[in-house]
Amino acid sequence: MAVTLTSYLFDKKKEIGHLDDDLIILINEIASATKEISAKVRKAALLNVLGSAGKTNVQGEEVQKLDELANEIILDTLKKCGKVSQIASEEMEDKVVLSNSGYAVAYDPLDGSSNIDVNVSIGTIFSIHKDNVLKPGREQLAAGYVIYGSGTIMVLTLGRGVVGFTLDPESGNYLLSHPEIRLKEKGKIYSINEANRDKWVQEGLRKYVDFLKGEKYTLRYVGSMVADVHRTLLKGGVFIYPADKKNTSGKLRFLYEASPMAFLIEQAGGLSTTGEKSILDVVPEKLHQRVPVIIGSKWEVEKCLEFLAE
Template sequence: MGAPDTDPEAVAEAVLDTVASVAPEVRAGLPGRRRYLDGENPSGEDVLAADVYADDLLESAIGALDGVGTYASEERENAVDTGDGPVSVAVDPLDGSSNLRSNNPMGTVVAVYDGALPAGGRDLVAAGFVLYGPVTSMVAGVGAPEETTIREYLVTEDGEREAVDTLDLPNDPTVYGFGGRVPDWPADFAAYVDEVEDELKLRYGGAMIADVSQVLTYGGVFAYPALESAPNGKLRLQFEGNPVAYVLEGAGGRSSTGDGSILDAPATGLHQRVPVHVGNDDLIERLEAALG
């Protein structure tokens, strides 16, 4: 290897290229890895063989890049030191892997931070996701959160990114999807749901990244809110909350913990959870007012 690249955005582009290059191998390995393994991941969730397979592939490929100093995954208790570079990469290797049994979409989420983990959303220099749907696609941006442009790519069988278009959230929202059990929703969030379900179509498939893709495509709102049994919600700030907020805000929408942008949430731990609400500006503004 040569000297580590010290330009975080250049390293981030290399990370996105690498994630795309690994995506066909991740997808090809899914059919034979639908069984659950013994034990749980650091978030207390059951682990599929496919989760571990995707994590190992991504750690090997991303960790080999010049400029990447740290690799962290939802499947690992601790971050892995991979070199002397300035960039830390946080990955959800297979978001929505429980959908594998029912053969529904899932994805890989990646966040590239300029600094050590845990890091705040304003430290992101790139973020995005691969979606394993009828086609394999990538949605991603590079640059500071306030400056990024979000683009969609098709991922070829050879793992190349082919640009499709820039993404802007439609002004006329159409869909909504909310996680958690309805009896577990706090009363203020339930009241907000009562409002928007009269205006929007329900689209919820059990994989965060697939549901977020619906919002990006059609406009609307996705949330995994605070629950009565889990006041911080379910999703992880480093691996899910920050990268999804980066993408939605970069596409012209908003994100919120219920009290301001997810990107401004203080980072206190690698597997820290945070309520996640993303979508069109008006819908998130109304949600914050309802939770106020």
């Protein structure tokens, strides 16, 4: 019998102390919102929701119509569910404060904006803390992403390993399809936007990438973090978005990109680092703070740190 997301969560209640009914309801609500987003993504060209919304967000980046739509779907869901204290989104300048206690959710409603119009995988990323969103990643109670790819898949951690659920279009349920996602100790793929090579601030990074090429690694870079991290989780290897001359702390945002993805990667047996410390040990000061990201298989991340230290 197929295991639904809901039955999986209720099954895990005894084993995972912090998994209470409210958290289960919240994760289910987020899952429902992503089903709605998935339906819009699949019909985007028919619904006239491709292309730019004609404005820029707090990051100074062009907002796509689907960014806005996905943001509204999740925001509405979180506001209505009655379990949420704070909400932070990539697409909103300030956090929404609903109460002093409850679950605090940070999310990237649609990750991989540049890939929306060309039918390449995009996704939604979420991170759940107690009460307040501005906390180190290590204190996350749950985190995950939904990838809208050739199938719609939710990858989730509750701080006890990583699992994946595939959205079954017939029943409309997320069904357990990846009961245990474990990262390989060492892979064969590196993932970095190498077009920025001359702008990277660390010479050690250029030497590391050259070393991987010498070891016959393959380059795969989708440009949607969800897709690049999904492949890294399933096939191993390393994903990097480093500091460069333009983005001095890297491009990826801590709360709703780096922190949840680092939690998933470390829970799957991999490593995460900013180059100085685990991403999970960064103490965030601002909502839209950015950090350099090096995540993936243990061997590649440790080797990267060796090159950066030279």
